[in-house]
Amino acid sequence: MLRSQRSVSSSCLFLLLLAATAHPQQHPIALKGTLVTPDDVIPDGTVLIEHGIIREVGAHIVLPANTIIANTGGIIAPGLVDLHNHLTWNIFPRWKPTQEFGSRYDWQAKPVYNLLMSAPHTALVNEGLECDAERYAEVKAITEGETSVVGGSTNHPECNRGLARNLDDPAELSAIPGVSSVEHGPILYNVFPLQMTESEFADARSALDAQGALLIHLAEGAPNDASAAREFTMLKGRGLFRPGVSLIHAVALKPENFAEMKDANVGFIWSPRSNIELYGGTANLPAALESGVTIALAPDWSPTGSDGLIGELQYAAAWNAAQGSQPLKPPLTDRQLVDMATVSAAHLVHLDGLLGRLEKNHAADILVVRPHSRRPKGDAWWSLDHASPEDVELVIIAGEPVYGDPAPMQQLAGGAPLESLTICGAEKRISFASEPQPQPSFAETEARLQTALREWGRNLAPLAECAQ
Ligand SMILES: [Zn+2]
Numbered sequence: 527m528l529r530s531q532r533s534v535s536s537s538c539l540f541l542l543l544l545a546a547t548a549h550p551q552q553h554p555i556a557l558k559g560t561l562v563t564p565d566d567v568i569p570d571g572t573v574l575i576e577h578g579i580i581r582e583v584g585a586h587i588v589l590p591a592n593t594i595i596a597n598t599g600g601i602i603a604p605g606l607v608d609l610h611n612h613l614t615w616n617i618f619p620r621w622k623p624t625q626e627f628g629s630r631y632d633w634q635a636k637p638v639y640n641l642l643m644s645a646p647h648t649a650l651v652n653e654g655l656e657c658d659a660e661r662y663a664e665v666k667a668i669t670e671g672e673t674s675v676v677g678g679s680t681n682h683p684e685c686n687r688g689l690a691r692n693l694d695d696p697a698e699l700s701a702i703p704g705v706s707s708v709e710h711g712p713i714l715y716n717v718f719p720l721q722m723t724e725s726e727f728a729d730a731r732s733a734l735d736a737q738g739a740l741l742i743h744l745a746e747g748a749p750n751d752a753s754a755a756r757e758f759t760m761l762k763g764r765g766l767f768r769p770g771v772s773l774i775h776a777v778a779l780k781p782e783n784f785a786e787m788k789d790a791n792v793g794f795i796w797s798p799r800s801n802i803e804l805y806g807g808t809a810n811l812p813a814a815l816e817s818g819v820t821i822a823l824a825p826d827w828s829p830t831g832s833d834g835l836i837g838e839l840q841y842a843a844a845w846n847a848a849q850g851s852q853p854l855k856p857p858l859t860d861r862q863l864v865d866m867a868t869v870s871a872a873h874l875v876h877l878d879g880l881l882g883r884l885e886k887n888h889a890a891d892i893l894v895v896r897p898h899s900r901r902p903k904g905d906a907w908w909s910l911d912h913a914s915p916e917d918v919e920l921v922i923i924a925g926e927p928v929y930g931d932p933a934p935m936q937q938l939a940g941g942a943p944l945e946s947l948t949i950c951g952a953e954k955r956i957s958f959a960s961e962p963q964p965q966p967s968f969a970e971t972e973a974r975l976q977t978a979l980r981e982w983g984r985n986l987a988p989l990a991e992c993a994q
Contacts, residue, residue, distance in 0.1 A: 552940045554581070554590050555925070559598040559894060560906050564869065564883045567906045573602055575890040578703040578925035583884055596934050598894050600919045601906045603864070604884050605673025605891035606835040607871035609693075609741055610774045610795050610824030612717075613663035613678045614656060617975050618643055619987040621829040626806040629747030629754045629778075633804060643829065646982040655978055657685035658971045664689035665956065665968065666989050668921050668929045669949055670825075670834020671913075673891035674872075674881060676715045676741060688961030691891070691923065693875060694741075703889045703924055704880050711738025713875050719744065720760055727764065734770040739875040741795065742766075746775035748805040754778035767792060772822070772874045777801050781813035788817040793874040795822045796866070799841040800831035808845070812857050822874050823866035833990055835867045836895075836913050842866075843911040860907035894920040894930070915990040916952035929956045945969075950992035 554576040561571035563583060574582040574589060582588075589595070621642060627633045634644075650659060660679045667675050667690050678692040679685035686692040693699055694715040712733045716722065719742035722730065730740050744761060747754030755778040761767060767786075772793030776783075787794060794814055801808035814821055823842055825832040832838040842863055850856040872882030880889050896917040898909040920930035920938075927938040935944055935955035942959040945968050958965055976986040 554593040556589050556593045556595045557602055559600045559602045562603040562906050575925045578890055580888050580890050600894040600896055601909050603893045604868045604882050605893050606671045606867045607674045607882050608672045608824050609822050609871050610797055611677040612827040614659035616663040616666050616828040617659050618829045627804050629751045650978050656682050658974050660685040661971050667834050669989050670836040671893040671918055672834050673923045702880055708879050709737050711736030713739045716742045740771045744773045745778040747778050749807040751778050758783050777809045784814045784817035784819050788819045793820045795824050797826040798845050800826035803830045820870050821866050822871035839911040860911050863911045864907050890925040892922040916950040949990050
């Protein structure tokens with residue numbers, strides 16, 4: 527059972543019920559296209575979705591009589607699972623520091639960081655705009671193919687309701703279809719694990735005892751930064767080097783550290799773009815691969831990382847290809863990269879029985895992307911890790927179409943009101959039916975954030991960085 531359910535308050539339960547019943551899936555939905563299953567790519571396959579669950583996946587399946595069939599012509603994959611983000615900061619445009627830093631403690635102490643990021647963020651939260659920022663960030667995540675996120679609003683969990691799944695929010699975790707069938711504790715997310723209070727440590731230990739997970743930032747700095755490397759020793763001294771823990775960044779770790787992580791069943795969450803932009807290098811990925819540690823990929827935040835996992839997959843694929851320009855071959859396959867954003871990420875939070883796989887009885891969290899024009903349709907993994915945000919055809923969360931191209935959204939959304947977005951010149955539609963109602967329009971949310979940011983001489987970041 528889901529042990530964290532005991533702590534869900536009655537108001538949370540009400541919100542959950544509201545979210546679950548706002549627009550229940552009326553008919554079974556069948557998506558036809560190229561399927562990326564755990565074992566293979568099925569060129570002309572079908573996924574049958576009913577009551578928020580994947581009922582069947584395969585080349586030849588029998589559909590109930592009232593099924594709505596969508597011929598997507600696309601690549602149908604599990605929704606992307608993001609285990610490293612700082613969502614409310616994704617309202618800020620790209621931050622381009624004029625220097626590389628030694629560690630995160632360097633840039634966080636700079637006046638320019640306070641001026642451009644930290645002070646305006648605090649002011650917007652204090653003004654009551656945290657839910658607007660969270661909403662904007664979750665829309666951004668969904669346009670990047672993400673169906674599950676972490677690092678959302680902690681002071682006001684009501685801001686997290688609807689849109690993407692906030693896995694580190696107990697109410698949203700307990701709303702995953704089928705979650706009551708697995709034993710699972712809370713998922714905790716911590717940016718500064720070495721300054722946790724004793725009570726936070728106690729919570730972390732009890733979450734891990736209860737089959738939960740702890741995702742912590744560690745060793746974030748340049749690959750040769752001694753202070754960042756020291757954090758690894760400090761963490762072990764605190765008794766948190768144990769299964770269920772995953773280390774975000776791990777840039778300064780040595781090959782023997784990854785081997786120790788593998789032995790202790792500790793995971794690794796890799797964020798190459800933000801690492802390279804801030805520190806000039808990223809984690810020793812070949813050593814991590816050699817160790818056999820489970821690796822997830824995640825975008826960090828959009829100011830120095832990617833807008834989301836579509837962008838981070840593209841960045842990681844380019845990084846991978848660039849390693850091959852030396853006398854070495856690229857260390858990763860396209861399939862490994864896609865696994866890092868789906869099944870491996872789900873595995874690190876003990877949810878791979880429910881998320882991250884296009885598989886029967888999993889939650890119907892699904893991403894459909896257009897096949898890449900430079901590759902044959904069957905080369906599905908390559909298309910997924912080279913997709914751009916305008917290539918996202920459809921995103922489904924718990925069986926509900928949330929975002930995508932106008933045609934499939936109008937066909938599948940069951941009459942739910944849709945708002946228009948333009949992503950890199952492509953017309954898209956989005957549904958806010960999963961949020962507690964009523965809500966302002968998305969244009970109003972954007973306008974409120976833009977007005978507040980202008981007081982700081984800043985602009986609201988675009989939803990997507992587009993090819994020029
Ligand atoms: Zn981070």
